[in-house]
Amino acid sequence: MKIGIIIKREYLTRVKKRSFIIWTFLAPLFFAALMFLPAILMLNSEKFDEKKTIAVCDESTLFLGKFDNTDVNTFVYIESDINDAKNMVREGVYDGVLYIPRTELNLPVNAEIYSMKQIPMTLSEYINSTMQKTIEHQKLLASGIDPDIVKAAHTTINVQSIRMSENENVEKKTYSEFEFMLGIFLAMVIYFVIFIFGGQVMRGVIEEKTNRIIEVIVSSVKPFELMMGKIIGIAFVGLTQFLLWGVLTLGIYGIVSTFLPVQDVFSSGSVMSEQIMESAADTDSQEMLTQVFDVIHSINFKAILWCFLFYFIGGYFLYSAMFAAIGAAVDSETDTQQFATPISMLLIIPMVCSTVIANAPDSALSLWLSMIPFTSPVAMMLRIPFGVPIWQVVVSVALLFATFVVFTWLAGKVYRTGILMYGKKVSWKEIFKWIKY
Amino acid sequence: MNFLEIKDVNKTYETKQVLHDISISVPKQSIYGLLGPNGAGKTTLIRILNQITMPDSGQIFLDGKPLSKDDIANIGYLPEERGLYKKMKVSEQAIYLAQLKGMDKQEADKRLRHWFIKFGIQNWWNKKVEELSKGMQQKIQFIVTVIHEPKLLIFDEPFSGFDPINVNLLKNEILELREKGATILFSTHNMASVEELCDNIMLINQGKKILEGSVSDIKQQYKQHKYDVVYKPFDCSEVTRLTVNATNPNELVRDIINKGEIVSLNEILPSMNDIFINLVSSSNN
Numbered sequence: 001m002k003i004g005i006i007i008k009r010e011y012l013t014r015v016k017k018r019s020f021i022i023w024t025f026l027a028p029l030f031f032a033a034l035m036f037l038p039a040i041l042m043l044n045s046e047k048f049d050e051k052k053t054i055a056v057c058d059e060s061t062l063f064l065g066k067f068d069n070t071d072v073n074t075f076v077y078i079e080s081d082i083n084d085a086k087n088m089v090r091e092g093v094y095d096g097v098l099y100i101p102r103t104e105l106n107l108p109v110n111a112e113i114y115s116m117k118q119i120p121m122t123l124s125e126y127i128n129s130t131m132q133k134t135i136e137h138q139k140l141l142a143s144g145i146d147p148d149i150v151k152a153a154h155t156t157i158n159v160q161s162i163r164m165s166e167n168e169n170v171e172k173k174t175y176s177e178f179e180f181m182l183g184i185f186l187a188m189v190i191y192f193v194i195f196i197f198g199g200q201v202m203r204g205v206i207e208e209k210t211n212r213i214i215e216v217i218v219s220s221v222k223p224f225e226l227m228m229g230k231i232i233g234i235a236f237v238g239l240t241q242f243l244l245w246g247v248l249t250l251g252i253y254g255i256v257s258t259f260l261p262v263q264d265v266f267s268s269g270s271v272m273s274e275q276i277m278e279s280a281a282d283t284d285s286q287e288m289l290t291q292v293f294d295v296i297h298s299i300n301f302k303a304i305l306w307c308f309l310f311y312f313i314g315g316y317f318l319y320s321a322m323f324a325a326i327g328a329a330v331d332s333e334t335d336t337q338q339f340a341t342p343i344s345m346l347l348i349i350p351m352v353c354s355t356v357i358a359n360a361p362d363s364a365l366s367l368w369l370s371m372i373p374f375t376s377p378v379a380m381m382l383r384i385p386f387g388v389p390i391w392q393v394v395v396s397v398a399l400l401f402a403t404f405v406v407f408t409w410l411a412g413k414v415y416r417t418g419i420l421m422y423g424k425k426v427s428w429k430e431i432f433k434w435i436k437y
Numbered sequence: 438m439n440f441l442e443i444k445d446v447n448k449t450y451e452t453k454q455v456l457h458d459i460s461i462s463v464p465k466q467s468i469y470g471l472l473g474p475n476g477a478g479k480t481t482l483i484r485i486l487n488q489i490t491m492p493d494s495g496q497i498f499l500d501g502k503p504l505s506k507d508d509i510a511n512i513g514y515l516p517e518e519r520g521l522y523k524k525m526k527v528s529e530q531a532i533y534l535a536q537l538k539g540m541d542k543q544e545a546d547k548r549l550r551h552w553f554i555k556f557g558i559q560n561w562w563n564k565k566v567e568e569l570s571k572g573m574q575q576k577i578q579f580i581v582t583v584i585h586e587p588k589l590l591i592f593d594e595p596f597s598g599f600d601p602i603n604v605n606l607l608k609n610e611i612l613e614l615r616e617k618g619a620t621i622l623f624s625t626h627n628m629a630s631v632e633e634l635c636d637n638i639m640l641i642n643q644g645k646k647i648l649e650g651s652v653s654d655i656k657q658q659y660k661q662h663k664y665d666v667v668y669k670p671f672d673c674s675e676v677t678r679l680t681v682n683a684t685n686p687n688e689l690v691r692d693i694i695n696k697g698e699i700v701s702l703n704e705i706l707p708s709m710n711d712i713f714i715n716l717v718s719s720s721n722n
Contacts, residue, residue, distance in 0.1 A: 005536045013525060212520030216581065219487040219514040220537035420489070422518070 002221045003229045010204070010233025015240060024241055028248035036256055052123060054113075055094040057085045059102035066134050073123055086114050095119075098127060107135050163387065179385040182299065183358045186308060186381035191351055194315050194377065195344070197238045201320040202336065204230050205327030205419070214419045223416040227328075228408070231320050235313065299385060307384050307393065314400035315377030319347065321404065321411035328418030329426045329434075339428075350378035361386040371396050373403035410435055440465035440620040441486075441589060446495030448481055455481045456492070457645045463622060463637070468615055470635035470652075471624035472709075474717055478644040479624040480517060483593050486622070487514050499589065510539035513587035517594040517624075519578050523567040530566065531581050538585040545584065552580045572600050579607060583614065590614060592623035596630055608634060628710040640713065642720050648712075656706040659715075663705040664689055670697035680705065 014020055053074045058064060067075040076094065078085060085097040096115030100108050111131060113119050140147045161176060205227075208214045217226055326339040350357065350369050357366040361383040369379035370388075376396045380388065417434040418426070441463040448456040455478045463469040471479050484490040486497065488509065497504040499511065522530055528549060535545035553559050556576055566574060575598070583590065592611075596604050611621055611634060625631060631638060632652065640648035648655065664686065666679045677697075683689040686704070693699055 002537055002539075005533065009533050013522075207522075211523060212516075212518040213522055215489070215516040215518060216514065216534060217537065218489050219512070219516070220509055220534070220539075420484075 003225045003232075006221065006226060006229025007233040007236070010230050011236050011240075014200070014234065014237045020237070020241070024244050025248065028245055028252055031245075031249055032252040032256065035253070050095075050120075052095040052120070054123075055085050055088065055097040056100075057082050057097055058100045060100050060108045062108065062138065063100060063131065063134055066130055067127070073126070089114055089116060100131075107138055109135070176386070179299070180358045182304075182385040183361070183382040184354055186304070186384065187351065187354055187358075187378045190308065190312055190315060190377050190381050191347060193238060193312060194319050194347060197234050197316055198320040198323040200234050200237075201231055202323035202327040202340070203333065204234070205324050205415070206330065206333055206336075209328065209419055209422075210332060218419065223419060224412040227321075227324050227412055227415050231317060231324060231408075234320070235316055238312070238316065300387070304384055307380065310397050311377040311380055311400070314373075314397060314404055318373060318400065318404040318407055319343070321408040325411035325414035325418065325431070328415040329421075329431055330418075331422060331424075335425075339431075346374040347378065350375040350382070354378070354382055357382040361388075367392070371399060373400045376400050438465050439463060440467075440500055441469075441622065442496075442498040442501075443482075443486075444496045444498070446482070446485060446492045446497070448478075448485065448490070448492050455644045456485075459495070459641070459644075459646055461639050461646070461649060463620055465620055466615055466618055467636040468611065468621045468623070468634050470631045470638040471622060471641065472626075472628075472631065472638055472713060473624075473641035477641045479641060480593060482641075483514075483516075483591055483622075483624060486589075486591055487512060510585060511588045513538075513582045513585065513590045515578060515582040515590075515592045515595055517597065521566045521574060521577060521581075524565060526562075527564050527566060527569070527577055528562045531577060531584065534581045535584045538587075540585050548584050548586075549580070552584065556580070571598075572603055575599050575603050576606075579603075579610065583610075588619060590619050590621045590623075592621070594625055595623055596625060596627045604630075628708065628713060631709050638709075640716055642717050645720075647716055647720050652709070655712065656709075659707050659712050660704070661707065665701075665703045665705050666693060667700040667702070668693050668697045669700060673697075676700055 051072050051074070053076060054067075056063065056067060056075050056077045057080070058077065064077055067073075069075055075098075078097075080088075082097070082099050085094070085099070088094055089097050095117070096113050096119055098111060098113050100111045102108075111127070113124060113127070137147050140150060208217065208226075221229075322343050323340070326336055326343070329339065330336050353365065353369060357363075357369065357379055360366060366379065366383055369375045370383055370392070372379075377400070380393070380396055384393075414431055414434045418431075424430075439462040441461075443459060443461045446456055446459045447454065459478075459482060461469070471482065473479050481490065485492050486504075488504065488506070499508050525533075528546075531549050532542060532545045535549070536542060540548075550559075553562060558573070558576065561569065561573065561577075566577070569577070582592075590611075595607055595611075599607060608630065611623075615621055635652050637651050638649070638655065639646055650658070662682055662684055664681050664683055666681050666689070667676055668679075669676045681689060686702075690699070690702065693702070
């Protein structure tokens with residue numbers, strides 16, 4: 001089979017490229033770094049924080065003793081004038097001075113931190129929240145309310161959404177924030193891979209046309225075979241890349257987690273966030289961890305993986321056939337704009353609507369965009385983490401595949417005429433004429 | 438026995454008919470020249486032979502059988518606009534193109550090595566095409582055209598873009614291929630090469646055949662009965678050179694014998710260049 005020879009060449013020449021190898025091996029390292037670095041940094045945050053000594057120049061005298069000293073931050077209460085304090089900062093006695101001006105009638109709501117070097121954000125946030133609590137406390141006391149009552153009244157509400165089904169026994173906890181994020185992530189991935197690999201098809205066609213090898217090749221194989229060989233070969237490049245990314249990411253995850261106690265990473269992460277969001281203080285880190293696993297278990301990853309594969313293949317074939325036709329119609333990459341832009345718009349529509357779709361995955365807009373073949377790969381990825389009725393997936397995939405068959409056939413006609421046409425400024429009208437040949 | 442037979446081929450693009458009832462016969466193991474000005478329809482005819490384009494009507498026979506998809510392996514084609522993948526290794530590329538012509542990989546590899554030795558270019562094997570000069574790439578393109586040992590070779594303007602050394606090499610290779618049994622069809626503007634190589638030609642203008650035949654017959658047909666005569670008159674010591682019109686060479690000789698001593702007498706046959714220009718400009722009017 002000659003198409004097999006073409007697929008092999010298209011595949012091998014790309015897989016052997018240095019850029020492919022670098023991208024394939026660096027991307028998982030990059031993802032792993034994104035996963036682990038924040039946790040590792042947080043675990044070792046003390047090592048990165050410089051010790052700071054902050055002078056507190058509190059004219060209101062409301063905040064004396066309210067700021068707690070920690071390993072990194074030391075607060076010194078001074079009575080001197082703010083200008084003297086600033087001079088001391090300049091001389092290097094203190095790293096900064098917190099100035100709370102005296103207020104006549106109201107409680108102070110403004111403060112200033114003077115420093116030579118930028119104060120760490122965690123520190124200024126700590127100062128902010130401490131002052132806020134102190135003032136709130138004062139206000140409650142002034143209104144005759146016991147602050148302890150307010151504290152006791154503070155409640156964290158957990159609304160668990162549970163999706164029911166016809167079957168009484170099947171009820172599923174859902175975590176819509178996570179599903180939302182996952183949907184956006186999957187949609188972004190499919191959007192980018194369609195553009196990246198579709199673009200590769202287009203550039204490959206232009207390459208053959210501009211270096212004039214095309215005429216030799218079409219004297220040996222049918223143009224349609226060449227086009228399909230290229231599209232299929234590049235699809236395999238994409239699948240190889242996904243596979244390697246998956247394997248490498250899992251491998252790196254495995255290696256890192258054996259050397260680094262994951263439990264610590266997770267719990268330290270939650271401890272840190274507790275410090276920031278005081279409200280989460282009652283959430284035990286163990287409980288948080290189980291919730292993370294709960295979320296992970298609630299997602300049907302197998303279904304997502306299959307859907308991703310189907311929509312990648314369908315979407316990629318549909319768009320790359322159109323990109324191949326564009327590549328054949330133009331003489332150089334600079335001429336592709338007028339054709340590539342309208343086609344790209346079709347794929348951008350569901351991206352623009354992504355938050356709307358992920359917010360209401362069962363709305364009419366979401367349903368239609370996930371049925372229309374040009375938008376369905378992206379739109380369905382947004383919906384799929386929330387669970388989509390199987391019939392909708394089947395109809396949508398069937399429509400997508402039927403459309404790609406029709407479009408590859410049409411693209412083949414444009415391609416056949418275009419690849420042997422040189423030095424002609426091609427218009428949309430011209431392209432439609434080629435389809436009719 | 439004609440190896441290639443084209444019968445009444447017509448082709449129309451949109452409203453423009455680019456080929457009108459073209460018929461040609463190419464004898465086996467001969468070199469056939471396809472002549473004509475730019476835009477005459479040569480490339481279209483060549484593309485039809487390569488099954489890149491389909492004719493609207495007409496028939497093509499190769500070795501007595503209608504042209505079919507399987508004949509791709511029997512045809513070697515060097516297009517006018519030619520190129521190679523720049524980033525691919527020379528050997529991989531040549532083997533790939535040979536495989537597309539239906540050759541087995543091992544066999545292609547073996548024959549390619551043979552050609553590389555023949556041209557003394559063994560050290561190019563692992564080079565990328567972009568590392569080669571234009572002249573070097575032309576050699577590779579030629580090898581790619583002939584590696585599968587096709588019975589019919591089609592060269593579209595083979596001498597355009599080739600440097601004089603490669604033109605010469607190409608001419609010798611074309612003659613050698615004919616010796617080995619190949620039938621060769623080429624289109625060209627280079628009339629000198631036509632006289633040098635072609636057994637038969639066809640002249641095409643505006644999609645219509647205006648002349649077909651063997652080169653020697655055509656020259657006879659269009660000769661203007663002119664003779665180049667050099668002789669030494671009896672009354673003079675210097676030789677004289679004349680161009681004379683004469684219908685009968687014997688009478689001419691008799692005439693000159695009376696005037697002096699003949700040094701040489703040659704019939705002036707028109708060059709293919711003259712015939713080409715005359716016929717094309719008269720058919721345009």
